[in-house]
Amino acid sequence: MGVPVIFDSEYRFCLILWDAEPVKSSKLAELCKEKLGWSRTTTYTVIKRLSIRGVVQNKDTIVTSLVSKEEAQISEFEQMMEKKFEGSLPAFLAAFSKSRKLKGDEAEALRRMIESAEE
């Protein structure tokens, strides 16, 4: 699929965008000023950078994202698996269980997901 890379500060920007899209770039600049502390020029620069990379698109000042939140998260996960866990899911799950404990309803949702993910 080749989801383009999104850096951390840009990711925060994308979070705002995913909540607000489709949105005029001026309104987006306001939101970014409020939540990220970015000046207008910075916001426009970032929009331009991301649109070159293919993460967002800016048509007639309306900004929409080309990569959805789920796609981005999956891509991040795959990268992390490769880099940090050498592709081993059990290693990931071991780390997961060591760092957090599941709540009741979360456990339920997980069980259903595992069943659906089973080939």
Add this chain to the structure above:
Amino acid sequence: MTFVFLNVLRISLTAALAAVVVIIARFLLKGAPRWITCLLWAFVALRLLCPVLPESELSIVPDKVYYAEDVAFESMQADLAALLNDAESYKAPLPVEFDKVAEPSADTHARIMTVCGYVWLGGASLMMLYSLISYLRMKYRFADAVLYKDNIRMSEKVASPFVMGFVAPQIYIPFDLDKKTCKQVLLHEQAHIKRFDHISKPLGFVLLCLHWFNPLMWIAYILFCRDVEVACDEKVIKNYKLKQKKAYAMALLKCKMPSRLKVVYPIAFGETSVGTRIKKTLRYRRPAAVIAVFAVVLTLSLSLCLLTDPVSAASDNAVRNYSSTRVTEEYVEAMEAVTEPTTQEATQPTTQLQTEPRTQSTESYEETYEDDYEDDYEDHYQDYSNDYSDDYSEDYSYESDEFDPTILENSLDDVINSIIANNPLAEAGYDYSLYTYKPINPYNTNDGLITYNEYGVPSVKWDASPKMDWIS
């Protein structure tokens, strides 16, 4: 330019002296709170900033450095020429052997200084330009750091946390910091802000740019930066128990590839190594009251020594007045009083350089200068030339108690001789600069040749002609 540069040299020299003293004091104050050492560096900075400081006998600056005759050398020369121009009567220079070899003139000295001045200016502006560009690049680079809280920003480009900005300083930290480390880091950076280090370090760097030629200043700046970091650490650790100290040390280790306030200098200049700072952290103990008292006493005495200029003899010494180029009223009066020409054989120069007696101009003042002024001038021009008696040597006497003009006689001699020494043509008694100044009638006064300006200050009518005049 020469004047400015010479003063910069003077300031630099005295500040270097102060820096040496501070380096010694710093060594003595190793056990004391580090912010005191930073205060001492502030004294050095104050010396660099203020060209003049209150005078005191306690000053460690040696007189010679501070009141070097070289300061304002050029302007002194020019002023003296003007001064002699204004004197109504003067002693003709003693006849000196004409073939005396002229020593390397003050001219060369002044020229060297001018060149050095421009080199200094070039170096300083280059440095400042470089740091300005670096600052702007940094600002642009971290423009997309996202706001975390208050004045804290996160960016993936941050390698080690730092503070940037003067009026509203922002702390920049990387994204992936765990909570504990983050907390210590933030405390450290906030301590920097509270101590105004984000202003004092760049200010120090600007001063360094101005004094880039002085190696002691570089040393002072490096030591100052180290002391700032340690003082900051101390501020954070002040009331920490051992456990918290460990946490702080861990934070230092983790991401404090030294937290620079992003001032532009290469890291090769040696930050205090992280190891040293960790050791200091873990071993830190509140200093004893004795040490604090000692430190305060030392600081106060050093402030008296470093922040004062040596006492100048200016108030007492007439010669000093002379070379400081201020024409005091007493001086003008005294010059008027020296009317009695000391009898000298006004010998002609013994070489081919014959000078002809000047024919007296028959033009009146108005005729000579009628083209120079518009007609309006004549309306308010007043001819004082006949207001004073021709021979007023009776009006003044050498017996005046208020001011003994004989002192000035000697001084004038010295001055004139020094000018002569620098300029062989001056030995003929006429040439003091580019122009041949030939007084029309040096001893008999007032054939309309002495004119008085509106304040009653006499001036000899000089006939200034180009140097080649002697040929004719």
